[in-house]
Amino acid sequence: MYRKSYGYSDLTKKTLLKLDNQFLIGSISKQFTATLVLQEMEAGRIQADQTIRYYLPDFKQRWADSVTVQQLLNHTSGITDWNKSLAHQPGDRFAYSNINYAILGRIVEKTSGKTYAVLTADLFKHCKMSSSTVPPGTGRKSNTKKLVKGHAETDNVKYEEENILDLLDSPVMGVPAGGMISTAGDLNTWMYCLHNGKLLADSTYQIMISHSVVRPHRWGVLKYGDGIQVDSLDGILELSMSGYVPGFISTMIYYPKTKVSMVVLENISPSSSDMNRAFYFHDQVRKIVRASF
Numbered sequence: 001m002y003r004k005s006y007g008y009s010d011l012t013k014k015t016l017l018k019l020d021n022q023f024l025i026g027s028i029s030k031q032f033t034a035t036l037v038l039q040e041m042e043a044g045r046i047q048a049d050q051t052i053r054y055y056l057p058d059f060k061q062r063w064a065d066s067v068t069v070q071q072l073l074n075h076t077s078g079i080t081d082w083n084k085s086l087a088h089q090p091g092d093r094f095a096y097s098n099i100n101y102a103i104l105g106r107i108v109e110k111t112s113g114k115t116y117a118v119l120t121a122d123l124f125k126h127c128k129m130s131s132s133t134v135p136p137g138t139g140r141k142s143n144t145k146k147l148v149k150g151h152a153e154t155d156n157v158k159y160e161e162e163n164i165l166d167l168l169d170s171p172v173m174g175v176p177a178g179g180m181i182s183t184a185g186d187l188n189t190w191m192y193c194l195h196n197g198k199l200l201a202d203s204t205y206q207i208m209i210s211h212s213v214v215r216p217h218r219w220g221v222l223k224y225g226d227g228i229q230v231d232s233l234d235g236i237l238e239l240s241m242s243g244y245v246p247g248f249i250s251t252m253i254y255y256p257k258t259k260v261s262m263v264v265l266e267n268i269s270p271s272s273s274d275m276n277r278a279f280y281f282h283d284q285v286r287k288i289v290r291a292s293f
Contacts, residue, residue: 019183020185024247029101033104034101074212094215099174101176121133127186149161168245191261212224217229248267250266251282258293264281264285
């Protein structure tokens with residue numbers, strides 16, 4: 001994408017991006033992880049009100065005895081660091097943390113008896129998402145031949161090629177929290193599957209979008225359910241997620257009333273210090289879509 005309005009270099013001259021090009025989708029990955037957790041709930045292997053310790057007895061952190069699966073799902077756990085005390089009482093308020101979903105990834109592996117890579121591959125196959133995968137890593141196979149190069153803004157407002165794949169294997173970032181690879185077409189297919197009863201029973205789906213807490217956002221005050229943002233500004237219901245990792249930013253939104261979906265994937269990431277600037281073009285596309293209703 002060419003960000004001329006901010007004076008960014010044209011990084012697309014060397015490569016013509018196509019609809020089947022792969023991008024890292026950042027925190028959109030959390031929605032897939034939440035779906036896996038909810039499927040395990042349907043199977044009776046996970047209970048929302050059980051603690052981390054119940055499923056992961058070898059966890060060393062003391063807060064594993066007090067934080068529940070539900071609090072991980074909607075970012076009310078209070079976890080900010082693997083080795084620090086909780087920032088607040090579990091359940092008190094929203095505080096976004098990648099660690100929450102890194103832990104959920106471990107829990108679904110334990111309860112299902114399958115690796116996270118296998119679990120997500122099953123989701124992709126079910127929804128016929130042929131270009132989606134997780135990054136290659138220890139014991140993982142990935143199809144990343146069409147993964148575009150990401151470019152992250154440096155301190156001197158230049159863009160440098162970013163290699164984040166190794167970072168995604170770290171426990172803090174984690175693939176379940178922000179490391180999936182997908183395409184615009186596959187994410188469009190994903191939204192159809194998720195929001196039209198192809199993955200979850202209706203009662204479970206309603207839990208996903210209603211177990212919500214208030215969160216601050218550049219769009220205003222939103223609700224955050226289980227891996228999904230819920231907004232009804234001006235009477236228009238939006239179910240959304242976005243992602244930011246160095247070199248890549250992403251947005252996907254589903255409008256239930258019209259069954260319209262919107263996906264924006266970008267391999268240029270401006271500084272995260274100003275999210276309005278970083279997601280400028282994504283938000284402009286959103287405005288255009290909303291104006292059509």
